[in-house]
Amino acid sequence: MVEAFAVASGKGGTGKTTSTLALGMALADEYDVTVIDADTGMANLLFHAGLDDADVTLHDLLVESSGVDVDEAVYDRFGMSVVPCGTSLDGFAAADPGRLRDVVADLAADTDVLLLDSPAALGSKSAVLPVVLADRIVVVLQPTVPSLSDGLKVQEYARSYGTSTAGVLFNRVRPDEDVDAVADRAARYFGGTTLGSVPESDAVRAARRAGEPLLAHAPEDPAADAFHEAAATLDVRSGDAAGVADRFRSAVVPDRP
Amino acid sequence: MVVDGHIPEGRLCRSRTDADVGETLAGVLDRGLTGYVVFEPQGSILRGGDERAVLTFEEGVPVLAYHAPTDAGGTDALGALSGGLFHAESYELPADALADAHRVDAFEIPPTAPADRLADDDTLVKRTREAAPDDRVDDGADAGAVAEFLSDPDRIEAIRQEARAEAEERAAEWGLTDQLDDG
Numbered sequence: 001m002v003e004a005f006a007v008a009s010g011k012g013g014t015g016k017t018t019s020t021l022a023l024g025m026a027l028a029d030e031y032d033v034t035v036i037d038a039d040t041g042m043a044n045l046l047f048h049a050g051l052d053d054a055d056v057t058l059h060d061l062l063v064e065s066s067g068v069d070v071d072e073a074v075y076d077r078f079g080m081s082v083v084p085c086g087t088s089l090d091g092f093a094a095a096d097p098g099r100l101r102d103v104v105a106d107l108a109a110d111t112d113v114l115l116l117d118s119p120a121a122l123g124s125k126s127a128v129l130p131v132v133l134a135d136r137i138v139v140v141l142q143p144t145v146p147s148l149s150d151g152l153k154v155q156e157y158a159r160s161y162g163t164s165t166a167g168v169l170f171n172r173v174r175p176d177e178d179v180d181a182v183a184d185r186a187a188r189y190f191g192g193t194t195l196g197s198v199p200e201s202d203a204v205r206a207a208r209r210a211g212e213p214l215l216a217h218a219p220e221d222p223a224a225d226a227f228h229e230a231a232a233t234l235d236v237r238s239g240d241a242a243g244v245a246d247r248f249r250s251a252v253v254p255d256r257p
Numbered sequence: 258m259v260v261d262g263h264i265p266e267g268r269l270c271r272s273r274t275d276a277d278v279g280e281t282l283a284g285v286l287d288r289g290l291t292g293y294v295v296f297e298p299q300g301s302i303l304r305g306g307d308e309r310a311v312l313t314f315e316e317g318v319p320v321l322a323y324h325a326p327t328d329a330g331g332t333d334a335l336g337a338l339s340g341g342l343f344h345a346e347s348y349e350l351p352a353d354a355l356a357d358a359h360r361v362d363a364f365e366i367p368p369t370a371p372a373d374r375l376a377d378d379d380t381l382v383k384r385t386r387e388a389a390p391d392d393r394v395d396d397g398a399d400a401g402a403v404a405e406f407l408s409d410p411d412r413i414e415a416i417r418q419e420a421r422a423e424a425e426e427r428a429a430e431w432g433l434t435d436q437l438d439d440g
Contacts, residue, residue: 012332012374013367042336042374087339089298089308121333122424125431132436145406149416156420160428162438178400185407205379 002239004104004114005166006038006134008158010150012120014140015171017045018204020117021213022224023138023169024080026231031112034074034081038100038116038130041092043085045117049077050211051084058083059091062099070106078216081111097126104133113236122157131158135239136166139190143170143182152189165191169230171198196230198223263358264313267292267348275299276345278338279376285347286317286384292350296343310337312371313355318389319371320355321364330364338375368393 007020017039024035037045037058046052054075060068061083075082083103086092108114118130118137131137137158141151155165168190173179179197187194199222207217215224270292273281281294293313313321324334358364368389372381386394406412428434 042339123333152416153420156417157424160424
């Protein structure tokens, strides 16, 4: 059973990486969860998961000649399997984005839920691949015009590739923002369900500094509660792991006749 | 000469070979620099490549971002400045010399975006927001603007159509056309 979600926003600063790890940890209560930092050009998941000194990362797996086994880049952290990405520009330059499909295919075979932390941009092949490869996207939004606009854009990119929207998550919501009214109106344009509304919280930055996901660092924080509720609202669909793996393997670069 | 030639050469006022982006931003804000900073990843010169990214500033507040190797502008360009140390050169320019470049909306970034995304420094974000002109800190959080936006189906349909066309055009560029959904 597997479903792959790309956690996307189209705009930076919405708290996508925090959301990816929080949803992952919450879903790990019920599912076997693997989180992949697919933001290969601006990786930061490693800092959130205490993996700053990880020797092997996704970058190594994206280099054809590295000879690194996928398992070597998988770290058991906070009840999840975490695949961090490196931060060096050299690593990014050497990486072949097309190989992401193979890596995802391998990882899909052994997990229930795959979460791809996706780049906050759509300007390159490597940035767009996570939404191409995923079954569905989770759109992380703030209740602002630029964020909603960019969220619509990433949803449309995803739909172009047949990837539908599982739900939208409002994050970093300030107390003066009436997110319910915004969510009701936004639901006309976004697919899936409104997964929830996560309040802006100082605990998020404190968690980042501590190198821990929010749900590990401040499990009682209102933002952590909201992420738990959002994860419970997400309907994870059963899929056939082998089928998903095959689909990934055939994706992106079709076999030569 | 950078950003499509719209920025004339400024006066070099500072050069560091092991610059941290957050410290550089804080220094620029403290000095109220009007001009630009060229960031080049360490080792880039030895590799013979042009890996430069440029941020422009008005009175210490970030205005534009541009990454030469990927021709990315705006927040897309900030990814190039994530992590690592850089060779950073700060140049001063009169504000009117930047006027042409600062009309290129596609390269504009929210004033606090570099501090928030690259330095992850609350204090620097707050200081930058305070230093930014009022018309640049309107982040669209105004409830009226959001309600108006979501009540305008034509505007939303236009965003969708533009995104759809762009996605299809770029799919061809990246060899992903076969992955597009026919439905």
